[in-house]
Amino acid sequence: MKRIPSILFLLSFGWLVSCQYTFPEAPVLAPDSGEADFSKMITIGSSITAGVMDGALYNRSQQNSFAVILAEQMKAAGGGAFNVPDIDAEVGSFILSPPGQLLGRLILRVNGGSITPEPIVPGNPIGPFTGDKSSINNFGVNGISLAGALFPEAGDSGNPNHPLFNPHYARFASNPGTSTLVGDAAAALADGGTFFVFWLGKNDVLPFAIAGGAVPELLTDDQDFLQAYQTALGAMLRANPEANGAVGNIPDLNSLPFFSTVPWNALPLSSALASLANGAYTQYNQVLDGVQQSGLLSESEKDLRQITFTAGQNGFVIEDKTLTDLRELGIPSIRLTNAQDKVSLTAAQVLGQVVGGNASAIQGVTIPLGDQFVLLPSEQALLAEKIDTFNQIIQSAVALEPDRLVLVDVRDLMNRVAEGTVNAGTVPLSNSIIPPNGGFSTDGIHPNARANAFLANHFIEAINQKWGSTIPLANPNAYMGNDLPR
Structure with missing residues (x-):
């Protein structure tokens, strides 16, 4: 999987137009x-x-x-x-x-x-x-x-x-x-x-x-x-x-x-990349279904934790310490970002980067971003x-x-x-x-x-x-x- 660019904002023509600032006249008091x-x-x-x-x-x-x-x-x-x-x-x-x-x-x-x-x-x-x-x-x-x-x-x-x-x-x-x-x-x-x-x-x-x-x-x-x-x-x-x-x-x-420059859905994926990334989470999502059916997870939390990518802009995978702790079952506390999260500006420096030269180890895709990059709602x-x-x-x-x-x-x-x-x-x-x-x-x-x-x-x-x-x-x-x- 190729490196995904960390796009913050696009350069528009208006940025390059010189601006003439004015200041309103006001009554002058001594x-x-x-x-x-x-x-x-x-x-x-x-x-x-x-x-x-x-x-x-x-x-x-x-x-x-x-x-x-x-x-x-x-x-x-x-x-x-x-x-x-x-x-x-x-x-x-x-x-x-x-x-x-x-x-x-x-x-x-x-x-x-x-x-x-x-x-x-x-x-x-x-x-x-x-x-x-x-x-x-x-x-x-x-x-x-x-x-x-x-x-x-x-x-x-x-x-x-x-x-x-x-x-x-x-x-x-x-x-x-x-x-x-x-x-x-x-x-x-x-x-x-x-x-x-x-x-x-x-x-x-x-x-x-x-x-x-x-x-x-x-x-x-x-x-x-x-x-x-x-x-x-x-x-x-x-x-x-x-x-x-x-x-x-x-x-x-x-x-x-x-906390507002990098959007929560800052991960752009093509159809091919989204399909490839979804393959890494097929078993994970199936296990979550089973855990929910056993009564250890609510349906709403299961839905929150399931990871599915689509073509276009996506949330990215993060650690969330507020999720039910299922580590004894081998299930990490991870999920995709959503509109309630606030992403730090520093996340732009790591999101989409390949880790250790391994093309399948992608920050925010197959490697969750740590808690330090996102302010969770709590x-x-x-x-x-x-x-x-x-x-x-x-x-x-x-x-x-x-x-x-x-x-x-x-x-x-x-x-x-x-x-x-x-x-x-x-x-x-x-x-x-x-x-x-x-x-x-x-x-x-x-x-x-x-x-x-x-x-x-x-x-x-x-x-x-x-x-x-x-x-x-x-x-x-x-x-x-x-x-x-x-």
């Missing part, structure tokens, strides 16, 4: 800080705050983070300098680089009739920040959880095997192995800071999501999240009792393009429940300081992007990685530069409403989306 003071803003958060795009932190992505755009707009209303721990990397280091390999950021490449995100080779090593650590304003760190932000092990480069170690924090930690990210951000706020943005918590659920729900331990315990969140936000509030702050919540990760429900719980904790924490804090409902913004109702003028922001209007970078998780401008505006609107300021909005159409495929 910029003013209102009841707030933006002269020294400090931001603390995870990868989006740092500026990660395309699976990496690199020069262009770092300078187009929502935090940098927000700070630039604040300058008109009395904002000051905003310093970031420069990464000094043109292509960065791909977050998911295999051990021993150095890959750079993802780009869209044309491969025959398909377009897929692929890393640039080689990537840039993560080097230490050599600038003035005491002048940093942006404490965004890729992959940082609440626990990681509170414990010195996150920055201890002498102990890189510790589960909390984070090389992205270690590179600019004020005192590696002793300082903490929250402590560093709080110290910067205490040193003349006047306003802060706090957006931690996403990485207490995101690792579980991008691992396809295969490792439940990646979800933070509810009580641990509550205690850590109160500790971290409390440290920022105490650092300067006069400083106000904007707090972001957690978006619905189920709706990310990481895993989606668990993820949504966790996000609901954590967002309630965030909302309650903000409500305890009504005069000093404003909640920025990032979840609402991202949901509206998914619904297709967000635009700048006549130019929409779509919930995809497809240029020119796709709002997510090529990793399917992080916003691109244009979407970061929308995100900065979302923060600005909440801040202006809360403190009567008139920070001008950024023009999202002045920021680029994803590069066209190469």
Whole structure:
């Protein structure tokens, strides 16, 4: 059986047509800080705050983070300098680089009739920040959880095997192995800071999501999240009792393009290939019939587990740990994907590939894809429940300081992007990685530069409403989306 191409999306003529972005004219109000003071803003958060795009932190992505755009707009209303721990990397280091390999950021490449995100080779090593650590304003760190932000092990480069170690924090930690990210951000706020943005918590659920729900331990315990969140936000509030702050919540990760770019029926088969593949499952399907007749399986589960391919687009074979365990009978817990599953973007790199040079061993056909490539319905429900719980904790924490804090409902913004109702003028922001209007970078998780401008505006609107300021909005159409495929 030949290798089946991992097609994500077809290249259309419209992609190659140049786009003229416009921005709607609006009444111009004189910029003013209102009841707030933006002269020294400090931001603390995870990868989006740092500026990660395309699976990496690199020069262009770092300078187009929502935090940098927000700070630039604040300058008109009395904002000051905003310093970031420069990464000094043109292509960065791909977050998911295999051990021993150095890959750079993802780009869209044309491969025959398909377009897929692929890393640039080689990537840039993560080097230490050599600038003035005491002048940093942006404490965004890729992959940082609440626990990681509170414990010195996150920055201890002498102990890189510790589960909390984070090389992205270690590179600019004020005192590696002793300082903490929250402590560093709080110290910067205490040193003349006047306003802060706090957006931690996403990485207490995101690792579980991008691992396809295969490792439940990646979800933070509810009580641990509550205690850590109160500790971290409390440290920022105490650092300067006069400083106000904007707090972001957690978006619905189920709706990310990481889980919507590869369709559940991404396996194209000809009549001949479908017939050949069905032959591999004839006995399996017959055994399932017998097990169902014996009463060990319901008819609905038998139907779910039976594997039959047809000519055209098909679901592919996956492991499903939620199925009745029949391994003692020699029956694996496998089935075909269906419309209720959410397939990860990383599945495109393995789906249809031949294993070990054996032409009959095909990923997703005769070899089931592992749980890490698909969010099952039960895993989606668990993820949504966790996000609901954590967002309630965030909302309650903000409500305890009504005069000093404003909640920025990032979840609402991202949901509206998914619904297709967000635009700048006549130019929409779509919930995809497809240029020119796709709002997510090529990793399917992080916003691109244009979407970061929308995100900065979302923060600005909440801040202006809360403190009567008139920070001008950024023009999202002045920021680029994803590069066209190469």
